[in-house]
Amino acid sequence: MFQIGEKIFYPNHGAGIIQSIEEKTVLGKTQQYCVINIPISKMDIMIPVNSLEKLGVRTIVDQKEMEEILLDFHHIVEHDTLPWKERFKMNSEKIRTGDMRDSVQVVQDLLLRNKEKALNGSEKKMLHEVQRFLISEMILVDELTETQAADLLKLSS
Numbered sequence: 001m002f003q004i005g006e007k008i009f010y011p012n013h014g015a016g017i018i019q020s021i022e023e024k025t026v027l028g029k030t031q032q033y034c035v036i037n038i039p040i041s042k043m044d045i046m047i048p049v050n051s052l053e054k055l056g057v058r059t060i061v062d063q064k065e066m067e068e069i070l071l072d073f074h075h076i077v078e079h080d081t082l083p084w085k086e087r088f089k090m091n092s093e094k095i096r097t098g099d100m101r102d103s104v105q106v107v108q109d110l111l112l113r114n115k116e117k118a119l120n121g122s123e124k125k126m127l128h129e130v131q132r133f134l135i136s137e138m139i140l141v142d143e144l145t146e147t148q149a150a151d152l153l154k155l156s157s
Contacts, residue, residue, distance in 0.1 A: 004021060011056045012055070013045060017036065021035070024046070031050065033048055039139065061100050061137065066100070066142065103130050104134065
């Protein structure tokens with residue numbers, strides 16, 4: 001069970017902080033909701049407490065794990081040469097897991113592909129979205145600015 005003040009990551013919106021846990025009646029059904037502030041989007045969302053696990057909500061990574069993940073990010077690895085539709089599906093599945101390592105792999109793959117050949121519109125949108133989600137978590141883990149976090153997600157030439 002998550003607590004008020006806890007920093008979490010929600011795969012659909014990025015990292016946030018639980019502001020409150022409230023009982024609400026929606027469509028005649030009363031249940032508890034987590035009210036989560038997502039700083040990078042400047043919005044609050046409500047998620048039913050009993051849906052948190054199913055939606056992939058997790059606590060954010062700690063600073064040590066984030067540093068290890070970013071270190072791996074800067075070690076270039078070969079990427080798959082799948083057709084773009086298969087690659088898009090695979091990357092979408094990785095993003096949905098909410099796992100920071102999976103998301104970093106998607107960013108790394110798309111940035112490398114973009115160096116070789118311009119990404120199509122769907123992949124550009126995916127890259128932008130997953131970068132924002134990662135930046136939102138990095139900001140909460142390491143108290144970085146958005147610019148500092150974005151700079152850490154750039155591949156060296």
